[in-house]
Amino acid sequence: MAVDGIPKEVERIASDIRDMRVRGAGRIARAGALALRISAEKYSGDSLEDFKRYMKSVADYIVRTRPTAVSLPNAVSYVISPLFRLNVAQSVEEAKKVVVERANSFIAYSERAVEAIAEIGSRLLHDGEVVLTHCNSQAVVSIISEAFRQGKRVKVIATETRPLFQGYITAKMLADKGVEVTIIPDSAVRSIIKDVDKVIVGADTVTANGAVVNKIGTSLIALIARERGADFYVATETYKFSPYTVWGEPVVIEERSPAEVLPGTLLAENPRLKVLNPSFDVTPSSLVTAIITEIGVIPPQASFLVLEEMYSREAVHDTVRGVEEDV
């Protein structure tokens, strides 16, 4: 699975991602961009075509370290796709420069993105409002914290988020900053929704047609928010938008261990008992009021426009194929 001539540092980054020493969509993406920059900087050949082929193989190598996280291939595509556009670079030197600049700009961009989301999202919140959130999203916590820092006394309702109770993390992070937080079982959302002004959740992926893939239970909350007329916002960096879905690639919903849900002994005792434990669900665009991104508050249907602006279609397409061929 290794690639000829790959620098040691890059191999180390790749193994850090693979073995989960680097975690979180943002950090993984920045590590991938860094690996490409290093690979380009250390490249010693002088054939432009060879360089492009080499970068392509490094890109595939990095993407394969975590095939399910969309932020990684997105970062990679952002960094190398310009190489494959007509006339972008006439020499290896120019091409290297393109890669280095794109990698740097991705890293800087990613670091600024959450900050921008916090600033933009905080404007949507008003003093005294009640915000419901689900699971644990850095973007959502940042928005609420920023609004609270501005003196808006927002209150938060956090679902516990079975089976892993990430809602407790959200609740603790916000309570530690002084925000009043009420924890509820996931199943109590409809009982509490009357008091909720806005729902804000994060996203793992946004598809080309504006559907939002996020922690299991998200689409339930969206459905209830629609029934009761509460706004339903999604907060996410645009590099979680999936260009692959433009080409019809389905978003694979990870099925996790039964042990997260049920004590193993109960299962072992009775062969007729099974557990289903899907990690994510899909919220259709029709249930989403707007997506809060670092480039602004957009309708979910604008995801296709965002993807068009962010990616070279052809290069993405090639990257998709590359991954497919290897699998």
Added chain:
Amino acid sequence: MAVDGIPKEVERIASDIRDMRVRGAGRIARAGALALRISAEKYSGDSLEDFKRYMKSVADYIVRTRPTAVSLPNAVSYVISPLFRLNVAQSVEEAKKVVVERANSFIAYSERAVEAIAEIGSRLLHDGEVVLTHCNSQAVVSIISEAFRQGKRVKVIATETRPLFQGYITAKMLADKGVEVTIIPDSAVRSIIKDVDKVIVGADTVTANGAVVNKIGTSLIALIARERGADFYVATETYKFSPYTVWGEPVVIEERSPAEVLPGTLLAENPRLKVLNPSFDVTPSSLVTAIITEIGVIPPQASFLVLEEMYSREAVHDTVRGVEEDV
């Protein structure tokens, strides 16, 4: 709080109910009916008016042992309300006979009711169908068991039912009888609903306008079933229908201990963290396909008709007032 001249046996029954030695809506109701029968049998006076006053005070005494369970006042009302109708009894002897017969018939009725629900409900299930249920309802387990006994290979999806995981009990009860059961987190209902043919849940109370009060999360599942076109059935004995709601009495939703949801330490550490833990929610009649009762499969809006047939309005009204005055 005691009542003059109440027999020892009746006092014992009352304390058994009060201290939860008698549990379950059906058993409580039958114990109440028994207490009234004993009280009538042991009565020694010969003024009809005195007897009626006495039975009224016993009824109030029994109802107060568990003020929130609707099955108890319903049983009591069933047993004594005929006394207060015109010309039902001309003497204490006749009146005693009325009470004893009503008590006996209630007890027998209650014992047959679950059986009848199982028989009727099982006809709604077809070979190979998938049934989703929530929490742990005796009526629902009986329906599925009966259908399975008839050779219909139904499969069951059971929500785990946070915070107390009663879904595990349901799953175990059915799996022990040979039924294949899949457990899911409550929040995964929308992901699994496409494979579900019918939802069947129990009820704690049915109101005069056909709303169903049941375990927290029930109304969420009803909403999803409606969105996806799955039938949503409620299975319950008619003595869980609440005559008090005819008179506008609200159904009180019990708020239970935060400790059921969250490890106490987390709460103790942070005064800004709170927990809401409502036991029940309310599913509007518009989301209910039908209610499976021992008197047949009825539209939820027929609850008012059922209540009219079951109770003497005036007596119920008096009982309500009785309870109110004492509180």
Added chain:
Amino acid sequence: MAVDGIPKEVERIASDIRDMRVRGAGRIARAGALALRISAEKYSGDSLEDFKRYMKSVADYIVRTRPTAVSLPNAVSYVISPLFRLNVAQSVEEAKKVVVERANSFIAYSERAVEAIAEIGSRLLHDGEVVLTHCNSQAVVSIISEAFRQGKRVKVIATETRPLFQGYITAKMLADKGVEVTIIPDSAVRSIIKDVDKVIVGADTVTANGAVVNKIGTSLIALIARERGADFYVATETYKFSPYTVWGEPVVIEERSPAEVLPGTLLAENPRLKVLNPSFDVTPSSLVTAIITEIGVIPPQASFLVLEEMYSREAVHDTVRGVEEDV
């Protein structure tokens, strides 16, 4: 249009109703019942058949004084319909007694009904809740006043209710009793609904299939309440339920003068300008949470049951025909 042998008092009552000296659904209905009682008391013949024919003609005469108010024919039907049931009366004396008793019982019933609605409806309101109402309904004002009297600090939002601004009357009546009332233009209901816990409105007529005919704008508010998940209650005496709709009679929506809406000069200037000014609209049963009546809180679909219990089908049918033949 007069009827042979009708007593002077009855003629006076009839002209008082016709010329609007008697107003309000309840008062009109009671006047009609009184007129029938007087007519029976003063009857001097001794043929039972003649008496029935006579009472029938008096009934038609009274009903024609105000053909659109359903409470009047309902009162009349309540009073005389038993006459036409098999074996109710064997002599004129018995028949007179029936009419007098029914008339008295209707009058007493009607007087107690609003009181009962206030008591029942007040139980649905909780301390601190916000109630939205439309137009000016005695039943709604009574419910809110009773809840307020009990110490529940309910707040009220009253629509102004164009074109005749009856909302101002409601607002003043409640504010005079100490309730805080906010007046809004009819078109602001959707902007304010988020803060509303319950909508309660009156009714002019309830049809056999549970639709509610009430002041123009009511069905809009019902639609918004449904969209936003607020409960939508109707408060009304059961004698506003229309038995005629059982037989397919349409409820006629009164079209009132353009001058109520638009300054006449504007209309006169321009022949291409018209005004539509319907008094009522129809809210389908699917948008109604429940109807608060003097016999309890019922699902709108129970209206057919209520009508069946209240009226002798055949007599109503005949009354309908009688009215039709004369028109």
Added chain:
Amino acid sequence: MAVDGIPKEVERIASDIRDMRVRGAGRIARAGALALRISAEKYSGDSLEDFKRYMKSVADYIVRTRPTAVSLPNAVSYVISPLFRLNVAQSVEEAKKVVVERANSFIAYSERAVEAIAEIGSRLLHDGEVVLTHCNSQAVVSIISEAFRQGKRVKVIATETRPLFQGYITAKMLADKGVEVTIIPDSAVRSIIKDVDKVIVGADTVTANGAVVNKIGTSLIALIARERGADFYVATETYKFSPYTVWGEPVVIEERSPAEVLPGTLLAENPRLKVLNPSFDVTPSSLVTAIITEIGVIPPQASFLVLEEMYSREAVHDTVRGVEEDV
């Protein structure tokens, strides 16, 4: 399958029903009632218990001639169920009289029912309105004809009703009476619905919870009517309401021959081609504005009330069991 001592005339009626010489829900039902009357009249024994057993076996015999039409067992149940109530008859003579009277009254009732539906339903139609109908229902044709006879210029849109084109029959029947009729393909309903004031269709069966079983495509039209705010009425005699559904009996949807849909040659050529051709579909009560019956315009949820009033629960239950045991 014959029954000992059954009169020749009854056998002939039974075979006429079985071999479709008697057709149409109404005619079949009346023939069944007649057969029971004859059987009773010709009975010569003198044991009341024997007579009841005998009538029970005749009833089962008749019901088995057409097991899927609900009007037949309903007629039979109407005629014989009083026999099984306490104290209805003390001798064979009295019991015979009961059966004969019930049979006669059913026959007369059935003949008047369509007439009453036409009269009631016609009141719902106004001059100039556009009515959409589906398939061919005697009740619907009668309503429209009656309204037209009264001088209301209603226009009709008739779906062609694949696969058997019964819509052509409806169109011809109405056009022959002078009504303007427009035929459309079933799939054009949503394109035309904007011009439709009311939809009226017939019913094959109405279930205990108010669902309507009717010709395939009916529930589609109901869905479109709801989307576009057109009223959706069902016109049917109450003896098509199914008491069996009270006990959970599913309504079996007949699957008819593929040849009705597809030319046989096409199917024969290709083993991978199949046809599904269900006769009926189920419209939920939430999509039905009201049901026009001979006893009035009722909400669909009143079907349970109607069934309660029409049938002795116990007898129906026994009849159901009888049929089950024999099958």
Added chain:
Amino acid sequence: MAVDGIPKEVERIASDIRDMRVRGAGRIARAGALALRISAEKYSGDSLEDFKRYMKSVADYIVRTRPTAVSLPNAVSYVISPLFRLNVAQSVEEAKKVVVERANSFIAYSERAVEAIAEIGSRLLHDGEVVLTHCNSQAVVSIISEAFRQGKRVKVIATETRPLFQGYITAKMLADKGVEVTIIPDSAVRSIIKDVDKVIVGADTVTANGAVVNKIGTSLIALIARERGADFYVATETYKFSPYTVWGEPVVIEERSPAEVLPGTLLAENPRLKVLNPSFDVTPSSLVTAIITEIGVIPPQASFLVLEEMYSREAVHDTVRGVEEDV
């Protein structure tokens, strides 16, 4: 609040806007553009940076004259934003030229826009159709007038539009051109919607996610149109699209004087009476069929695309900040 060195003419324009001598979104916007052009033409310095700073301060000065009307900052942003793009101008002369050209092109554009909307919108109307409108929108009146001019006999239903009755103005403008107009109370919209083919309203602001801010009552009409399947169009120039909402800025809903709704005496008498009188409400994109703009008929979700094409994000962002800092 004045700005150093601002020309007299510009100060006069600013005060005309501030004191409402210039009214209407279009006229205000053109006056703002003119003011910027004059400021640029009169500028005498030769440092490009100074000029940009100066123009920025003039822009802020003008925007502050009417902080709530989105057309004004949009015009300003359109005119000066190119200045802040990379390499647009190398000298003060070039920069002046840019400003003058942009100002001229904005003014011309704005004048042509309503005309284009009328032409485009008129194509959507067919002979004989009924159009419902609300309040008084120049764009809507132009569309209907243009369609009428083309010989299409459209009819109009105009809501009176409480509290200020702007619907009368609309009605008069159209009736004067020969169009038949029917005025209705706002609350009668649901009663009349069955006869409506299309709803067309104007807009005060369109947000980045396609929501439409318009006169109070608009969202009610949109809700009813959706319920009844009528198309709901919004007609507006694209310079009413708000770039500020991209950055999360909420659209402030103006709360106007209670005296517009209620006679002051009534309020003065009773301290428990209040009035809420919001000017606008928000219609979500899901209720809007399409927006008719001068660049074509677009889905509401395309508002983000339109905003991206119209504005330099960075400059808008700066303008937003500028306004914020001063407030």
Added chain:
Amino acid sequence: MAVDGIPKEVERIASDIRDMRVRGAGRIARAGALALRISAEKYSGDSLEDFKRYMKSVADYIVRTRPTAVSLPNAVSYVISPLFRLNVAQSVEEAKKVVVERANSFIAYSERAVEAIAEIGSRLLHDGEVVLTHCNSQAVVSIISEAFRQGKRVKVIATETRPLFQGYITAKMLADKGVEVTIIPDSAVRSIIKDVDKVIVGADTVTANGAVVNKIGTSLIALIARERGADFYVATETYKFSPYTVWGEPVVIEERSPAEVLPGTLLAENPRLKVLNPSFDVTPSSLVTAIITEIGVIPPQASFLVLEEMYSREAVHDTVRGVEEDV
């Protein structure tokens, strides 16, 4: 109708299109592009303005051969619109080159488009899924065939598609490739939808606001899919998107011969019988999950973006006018 100096080959192509010797949206569009290429190649003048005028008149001539098919004017607009952009060509030679290149690229593009749709769409299908389709769409058949070729055992439900039964063609095409296909009457869609995973249909036109014009019955299926939670995809080349709808041009729904629906004799017999036989209906964007195009899976609201990218607004506008003037 001919145009001066048009080459013979072009006239032949035009008459082939007009007389339906060339059929199918794709083939017609490619023939139109070819005709323009030939016209340009054969042009012998040297005035650029004359050439542009000439090409404009040829374009109009070709478009008029089939005024209702949107693919033809779209192809023509694609080929010639660049001519009318500023500075694209300085000489006739350059201009000819532009036309030839655009024509060639359109033809190649069109040939590749269905292939791309098949590849992209096939990724959306999973092994064992059930796909419902309506009418006969080359794009849909290609997607299913491609998925089947990849080894995914998809099953298909094909509506018969009255009145012309194009569903049989679809069924045969797929069954011949080995796919299992079930044919149903159009009216059975709601009965079968529970078993359907995805609906995929073609399109005749997609409007600027994302509405889909397709075979009558399509919008019904979309409505049912929404009710039951099945995904509803549309598969179509982007050159079926209509730029004319940007300018408000309505899509004309072709009304076809009654004889397709009803045997002529029946119609002839009765002058009160009529038939409506619209070819297409309109599915609003809110009912469409996504559109599968050769440029990716897009939300329907992205149609405006796609149209903006594909066409020069001005040229399209001119073409529209051209067509209008001649009609």
